[in-house]
Structure formats: structure tokens, C-alpha cells
Amino acid sequence: MESIFAAIRKNTNAFNLGDEETWRELYEPFIPPPPGDITLMRDEQYGSAERNRLDVYVPSSTWPDKPVLLFVHGGGFFSGDKAWSEKCWGNIGYFFAQHDIVTVTIDHRLVPDIEYPGGADDIQLAREWVHHNIAKQHFGRGSPDKVVLMGHSSGGAHIAMNLYGNAATSVFPPVAGIMYFSVPFWYDNTRPIRAKTLRSYYGSEAQDAWRWKNKCALGLFEGLPDDSSLLDSDQIPTYIGTVKWEVKEACDGAVAYFDAYRARSRPAGTLPLFHVLDDHNHLSNMLSIGTADTSQSMPILKFVSSCAVKAETRRKPQPAEHGSKNVFPDVHGRRLDVDAWPVPRVRLRPGRLREIWNHWKPSAAATDCYALAAWYQ
DSSP: OHHHHHHHHHHTTOOOTTHHHHHHHHHGGGSOOOOTTOEEEEEEEOSSSTTOEEEEEEOSOOOSSEEEEEEEOOSTTTOOOTTSSSSTTHHHHHHHHHTTOEEEEEOOOOTTSOOTTHHHHHHHHHHHHHHHHTTSGGGTOEEEEEEEEEEETHHHHHHHHHHHHSOOSSOSSOOSEEEEESOOSSOOTTSHHHHHHHHHHHSOSSHHHHTTTTOSHHHHHHTSOTTOGGGBTTTSOEEEEEEEEOOHHHHHHHHHHHHHHHHHOBSTTOOOEEEEEEEEETTHHHHTTTSSOOTTHHHHHHHHHHHHHHHHHTSOOOOOGGGOSOEEEOTTOOEEEGGGSSSSSOOOSGGGHHHHHHHHTTTOOHHHHHHHHHTTO
8 A cells, every 4th residue: 555655645735626536546446345244224314305314334243232433424515425436435334343333324415405504404313313223133233322423524524513503511312422533623715615615505605604603613612511511521532533644724623623622621621532643644544444554443443442431331330140240341231241251260350451351362352352441441
């Protein structure tokens, strides 16, 4: 893949209309074919509009309470599709489903056929569909309490406007975590293509139409009530992802959102996760998921797993089975009964965690390893 990285370095942060097809064509040869053990449920209708459709990538395991990843594509508010091509964005769905995460990719309405807050409304409808359906067996038995939202570019802006636009103390349906990648939390209205989009979506490209009326993601965040759970990094962990060769609008937006979050977070001064991925541009990090380049996919896996563990620990503790005092839930809700494991009476305490890991690491899922470690970190 060195040829792709060389092309990224040559282009730096230049990203113009039509470049997305160039990068997709460069990456597709490196994306593997669909795995045979993942079931794809296509075009489930989550709302009344034609583009209110979603795909569900169902893992092969039958365990209940799996983590759920809801991905919203970008496209400048006027383009994009959950099935961009035969391989994109299936690369995201198949990769995470292979790691036992029920993965949902959605379409949403686009400019010029939509006005503010239509994109946010579509996200709400999709989240409600997931909440009511994802635990069903044919959709993978995902947990409605372990849903992580992941948006790229304008898709992340729609997620943010949905969450922050409701301005409520609590969030429903529940959200276990949020991942923003290269998101325009505010807009550079000096760019002709962005100005055209703003006129269509907000009625005007002037900041009076969106920034100062709190209609962009950053403005809506600043308007949240002080007791909103979205300001609590323990309740709803937030991940801000950007890249080395980021477009200016998304880079400036990420920094502005980071500062706004820090100013209002609870506990006071706590920070969201902020990750700058090396060697990538505005789109290439998303296209790399599922390829041999795991620099983006592994941090996502770790974040989703940690969010699922936190969601599990917030549930009311249940009595141990078989009288065991060493029963713990993993991220799928399975009961990990240490006394029943085929190891020589290992007690699950910090000093012995390495012994369990050494015994189980040839076959243990990564999420289970995160789950065990999380109890003692």
C-alpha cells in the first residue's frame, strides 16, 4: 500500500469535488471480498423517505447483547451512499461484524431535497429503528444499550446536530459512545461548494443563518443544558478523529469542538479522546478499514469495546450463578465464571490477570480481553 501513501503525501490536504472517486479506486483492490460468515440484511426501511434505508451486517456468533456500531457516511451533505460501491462502505460493515460487532450503515436524505434539521431527523429515526430492532436474532442480537455512533465528515455533523439539537438532559435512545471523524462542526462559507450547500440546507450561507442561531454542530453543542449527559465523558465517551492531511474546515472544526467540550465537560476539565492519524487524508482512513492497514480500524475497535464495557458495568449487578463469587459480564453480556474456567483456580485480581491472558490469548476475542482489563483499570 506504499503507493497509496505516496499519493497521499503528494496531494497533502488537497481535496476537491471528484477526488473521492480517485481515492476509492486506489483503495478497492486492497479491500477483501465479503466474508462468507457474515450475513448482510439490506435496505431495511427506518423512515418514510426513499433514502431512509439501512443495512445490517450480522456477525456469525449467536451471543446476545453484542456491541452495535452505527455508521453514517459523509458526502458534503449532497452526496454519498451506504453502498457507495460494491466494496465501499461494506468494508466497514464486514470488518467490524467479523469482530462480533453488529454494524449498521445508513442512508439519509441529501441536499437539495432536504432542509435543516432534516438530516438530524433522519439520524433520530435510524437510532430509534436500531433501538427497537437490533436485539432480534436475525439482526444479530445486538444490545440497544451498547450503540456507538460513528460519523464521517457531514455524516458526523448530522449525528452531532441530532444529539445536540434536542438539548435534553438525557439521551434517548441511549448512546454508549460517539466517534466523529473529520467532521465540519462549523462551516467555511468562503468555499463556493460549501456556500451553495448552506444556501440549500439553511437558506443562506451567511453565519447569521447557522452559526449564531445555533444550527451548526458547534453552536448546538454550546447550547446544551449544563446537566446534559452529553457533557459527561463517563456517561457518553466522545472520540474526535482527524488525520495528518486534513482539510482546513474539518481541522478547524475539530479544534473548536475540542475546546468547547473542554470548557463545559463533566467532571470539570475532562477531555474527549482526540486522535490525529498519521499518513492519511480526509477520506483515506475510512477507506483503509478492512485492509492490511489497521491504523484506523484498531483504535475504533478499542473504543467500541471500551464503551460496551462501560455500558455493561452501568447495569445493575446480577447474582452469581452456581454460587460463584467470580462471575463477571463481558461486552456481549455473557457470564464469565472464573471458577468454571479450565484453569487451575485462578482468582481474578490485578496481580493474576496476566496468567488468565496467557492461558486464553490463542482463542480469546479482543473484546473479551478489553472487558477483563477494564475491571481493573
